[in-house]
Amino acid sequence: MRAIRITALIGLLLFAGAALAAHHVNGTWILSVDLGGGQGGDATFVLQEGEDGVLTGTYSGAVGTAEVTGKVNGNEVEFSFTSDQAGAVSYKGTVDGDTMEGTCTYGDLGSGTFKGKKKSES
Numbered sequence: 001m002r003a004i005r006i007t008a009l010i011g012l013l014l015f016a017g018a019a020l021a022a023h024h025v026n027g028t029w030i031l032s033v034d035l036g037g038g039q040g041g042d043a044t045f046v047l048q049e050g051e052d053g054v055l056t057g058t059y060s061g062a063v064g065t066a067e068v069t070g071k072v073n074g075n076e077v078e079f080s081f082t083s084d085q086a087g088a089v090s091y092k093g094t095v096d097g098d099t100m101e102g103t104c105t106y107g108d109l110g111s112g113t114f115k116g117k118k119k120s121e122s
Contacts, residue, residue, distance in 0.1 A: 024049075024095060025047050025049045025055065025072050025077060025095060026047060026048055026049055027046075027047065027118045027119065027121065028044065028045070028046050028047075028118065028119040029044070029045045029046075029047060029100055029116055029117070029118050029119070030042055030043075030044055030116050030117060030119060031043045031044075031045065031091075031100065031114045031115065031116030032114065032115055032116055033061075033062075033104060033106075033112060033113075033114045034112045034113050034114070035104075035106060035109055035110045035111065035112035036110065036112055037110075039109060039110065039112075040062075040112060041061065041062045042061065042116075043059060043060070043061035043062070043114070043116075044059070044060045044061060045057055045058070045059055045068060045079075046058045047068065047079070049072050053071045053072040053073055054069075054071060055068070055069065055070035055071055055072050055077065055078075055079050056068065056069055056070075057079070059081050059089075063083040063084075063085040063086045063089065063106065063109075064083055064084065064085060066081035066082060066083055066089075067081060068080070068081045069081070070091075072095075075094050075095050075096065076092075076093075076094055076095075077091075077092075077093055077094070077095055077100065077102075078090070078091065078092045078093075079091050083106075083107070085109075086106045086107040086108055086109045087106075087107025087108050088105070088107045089104070089105065089106050089107055090104065090105050091103075091104045091114060092104070093114065098117050098118040098120075099115070099116070099117055099118075100114075100115070100116055100117075100118070101113070101114060101115040101116070102114060
């Protein structure tokens with residue numbers, strides 16, 4: 001009987017750990033964008049991963065504010081928004097713990113790279 005309880009507890013802990021790891025993108029991210037030629041700057045994203053890896057959130061940065069949509073698949077992440085200043089903006093990258101990096105396209109402003117960290121929850 002005791003072995004069954006221990007096995008059930010271990011299963012529950014593994015399930016809970018997997019559920020928490022599945023939403024590792026949730027939170028506020030400060031990403032430094034480099035579009036070359038001195039263009040870029042910091043962008044703030046507040047991201048929330050829902051069911052089936054659907055990503056929603058908000059952007060604020062050099063080209064204003066916008067609603068963000070995207071997807072998460074394991075440690076790979078893609079998200080985008082539309083800006084009056086830049087047009088279609090998209091990010092594609094990877095997440096490793098509290099670090100995210102990859103490539104981005106800022107419509108008419110050009111393409112480049114980004115790297116940043118998740119803001120710690122205090």
